[in-house]
Amino acid sequence: MTIQEENQQSFGTEHWPEEIRYVSEDKALVIRFDSGETFTYPAEFLRVESPSAEVQGHGPGQKTTVPGRRHVGIMAVEPVGNYAVRLKFDDLHDTGIFSWQYLHKLGREQDGLWQAYLDSLAAKGLSRDP
Template identity: 50%
Template sequence: MAASEPGSSTPTALTVHTQSRLLEIAFDDGSGFSLPFELLRVYSPSAEVRGHGAGQEVLQTGMRNILVTALEPVGNYAVQPHFSDGHNTGIYTWDYLHWLGANQVQLWQDYLGRLEAAGHGQEAGRDLPMPRKSGHAH
């Protein structure tokens, strides 16, 4: 999915916001994203979600209230989130997290469309969760 390029961006900060269910990431190239936990969970790079080849992806449903319960570093290149449903096998490289952030609007629409097509319309029709604006700086 995400191409890996030498010299790509690395995070300068990762913040788990449990209440708003967002992972905030700042990269050394100046970019930054707030990724909803639900998006992270349904686009997990694990074999459980992606399958073992094209066309084997497994649609994740019922993830609206998913939480990240832990975020473990993997070397100097990735993190491994632990989700409240017990899923913890996805390793998210810096490149993959950057790709998710850069493409999250389209990915979210694709996810909602797949939910609708699979008969989970009650889960579709939502806007991408975004950070709430606050009056104070970080």
């Protein structure tokens, strides 16, 4: 069994990053997965979809709509074992651990998640601007 196959069993993910790159001038994280898919994640999108309890809550239906993050950037991308990265945002949020599985899901569902976020902001009278 290869290390990748062992990791897939251990961490429940089918897709592994082959390249992770932060493009500071675009404020975007680019990840190429072994599936051949490449996703570009705006820092704002990653910040408002952070897997942290601060954003997601502690149970179903507790997700928070995070306003005012249009200009957020990423200061650091730190590996967490073989299964994730911790993103340190320049608004000092750094508690979310983004697993490969979660990042792949975000990439595939980005358009729908982004629209749901914009709809939630509008419904609550909030703005992307600080």
